[in-house]
Amino acid sequence: MYQTIYESPLGALQLITQDGVSLSHILYPNQHMENISSYNQLAIFKDTRYWLDEYFKGHQPSINFAISPTGSEFQRTVWRELEHIDYGELKTYGDIAKRVGNVLGKPKMSAQAVGGAVGSNPISIIIPCHRVVGKDGSLTGYGGTVDNKIKLLELEKVDMTHLYRPKKSTKP
Numbered sequence: 001m002y003q004t005i006y007e008s009p010l011g012a013l014q015l016i017t018q019d020g021v022s023l024s025h026i027l028y029p030n031q032h033m034e035n036i037s038s039y040n041q042l043a044i045f046k047d048t049r050y051w052l053d054e055y056f057k058g059h060q061p062s063i064n065f066a067i068s069p070t071g072s073e074f075q076r077t078v079w080r081e082l083e084h085i086d087y088g089e090l091k092t093y094g095d096i097a098k099r100v101g102n103v104l105g106k107p108k109m110s111a112q113a114v115g116g117a118v119g120s121n122p123i124s125i126i127i128p129c130h131r132v133v134g135k136d137g138s139l140t141g142y143g144g145t146v147d148n149k150i151k152l153l154e155l156e157k158v159d160m161t162h163l164y165r166p167k168k169s170t171k172p
Helices: 043-056 073-082 093-104 111-119 146-155
Strands: 002-008 011-017 025-027
Touching: 002 043, 011 043, 073 093, 073 111, 093 111
Parallel strands: none
Antiparallel strands: 002 011, 011 025
8 A cells, every 4th residue: 555645725635546556545634544655656646646736727637547446335336426427517415326226226225325425435536526415405425524525616616506514513
């Protein structure tokens, strides 16, 4: 397992590869893993840095390198559906649940179960979980913080007028 740090407009992103060939994680500063050897010269890191550079310039780069998120078969199915959400487009958890239900042959897929899988996406930004919102426009469920979700959606020029930041819970 190797890592490198990418300095982004959202902070220091930790890029990780488990096999030296494919990208397995992009983690925000609040998610970083410890005790991973640094090796900046891997081709996968070069390709990922280029993709992120282009993305943060407001471009829509193609993924032309291997990604290998680790998770259950259900999680990987959800993440594959996220990859079909276009730049600047939003989907709801319910939209994703319908698509995953169709793939799995389960017409009554739980949006809550899908939300759990979306929230455990290990390759933030490239697998665009930030483009998923609640059916009422709530900007919920982003491990990289709601502030970063908003910044990514603004970068993609998403119309934010119908979206809102969920209120913080007052429960003890």
